[in-house]
Amino acid sequence: MKAELSPRLKTVLYGVMCVLLIPFVFPTWWMVTSSVKPISDIFAFPPQLIPRSYDWTTYSKVFELQPFVRQYWNSAYIAAIVTSGTMVVSSMAGYAFARIRFPFANTIFMIVLLGLLIPSEVTIVPLFQMFLKAGMVNTHWPLILVPIFGAPSVFATFVMRQFFVTLPAELEEAARVDGLGRFKIFRKIALPLAKPALASVAIFTFLHSWNLFLEPIVFLSSANKFTLPQALTQYTDAYGGPMWNIQLAAATLTALPVLIVFIIAQKQFVEGLAHTGLKG
């Protein structure tokens, strides 16, 4: 399979891949270009792959119709807290399950892994009631606490454990002889080595939080509190129909920054996630 390919076969392969790329790349292009088309052109025939005229007011309307800056901030700060919180919780738990001997470690680990079997959709009704009783409905607490400590963080803990298991024991033994305590060993020796695993945990946790949809629409009710995915669907006219070009402008503003970061750091993204998958 790794033999040198003939030029003809190469041309065929490039052709096949370019055709296959269309449904992956075209939607993003269509989103960006349609977001600056005047409303009259948005369903024009034949479809305009490149806009023939531009209407930038769609972007100002995004901010006029909803507190979009605020909603952007909500999504960003929630994702930041959830990502860093998950990194702390899962690296500590993963480290302990991999390296520290304590009673019932395996049993507890199995119970924690149950979280993988229980998608948050299963527990959404009681979680809603619990947060209602705690007076936390229509606040961001459910969107922060549940992902960091609940089921979504279990996969992260699993990934971290699989990584720490592979660390050679000698590294720690030397430190113990020097009289370092557990926390110092974790902090000064194990954690710095775990950067690749932490990076992949950070990436998938961020994407998970950024994309969360069911939880925000269950827990949040005022536009000021909305996160981006929820806000995007709110650009509708008096009849509930979507205002397409404004929705697409808001969608562009939501998608592009992450996409740009991804393209700059694509190697770390792809390899980090591949690494996770292999170990997981």
Add this chain to the structure above:
Amino acid sequence: MAVAQDHARPESRSSSPFWTIARRDSLAGFLFIAPQVIGIIVFVLIPLGLVFWYSLHEWNVLANTFTYTGAQNYRMLIEDTNLVEVLGATAIFSAGLVVLNLSLALLLAVLLNQKLAGITIFRTLFFSPVVVSLVAWTIVWGFLLQKNGGINGMLQVFGIEGPNWLREETTAMISVIVVQVFKNVGLNMILFLAALQGVPNELYEAARIDGAPASRQFRRITLPLISPTILLTSIITIVGSLQVFAQIAVLTQGGPGMSTTVLVYYLYQQAFQFHLFGYGSTLSILLFVIVAVLTFAQWQMRKRIVFYES
């Protein structure tokens, strides 16, 4: 599992302080796992118990009554004529998604595993939808799939009259599956690519010397050797497919009729739109059982299907 006391060092035992290394280690272990374990108890295990408890009750939110009704919600579940349709839609969605996703992921991974210049650019582009915000991606596809939208516009250029994708039962289901496949197939593609790169080259060389054609090399060498990854990705993809919600909510709202009302969407409607928290909880239990059974079944299958495990 080793008992912690076995690891106490002799010198610490002789002076017999309370905080032996083993005891200190146990304490450290418990402190390290405490946030995660308390989180699992509070946000997973207690809610799981509660959801079962709720499912045995009739819960009227408006009248603020909560009455024990035993198995009544479960009888309602069996008699719910909508549920047949819901489970059918869930099964079609999950099966279609898994088959399409895994075969496309494998095809792309094989293509990306070729020695071609600029292959990283293709890899990046195929992967890019994974990092596009889910709802943004869904909104664009919803826009493209309108009756007078981009896809039908392109078809019309070639003189083809396209259907109203999201308003006809068959095409609506196909649409939600396809939108989801293109969004996330990049993840499985990367996992397969990593697995393919782990297959030793010598095996292919030996097969080539024996004159085995590429198709047989693929069936006899590649597939068996990447079978652990196929199992892993199929479990992740099936469990993920049962959680699909945003795409349905944005694209079809479960319609037309109930043709794309999958279980999670139905659960959401019952609990949070019709305020039937008791029945919604019963549906949650059903979802939990389905996820557990499928995961368990696939895990069992690994003994028969997976060629080896590293």
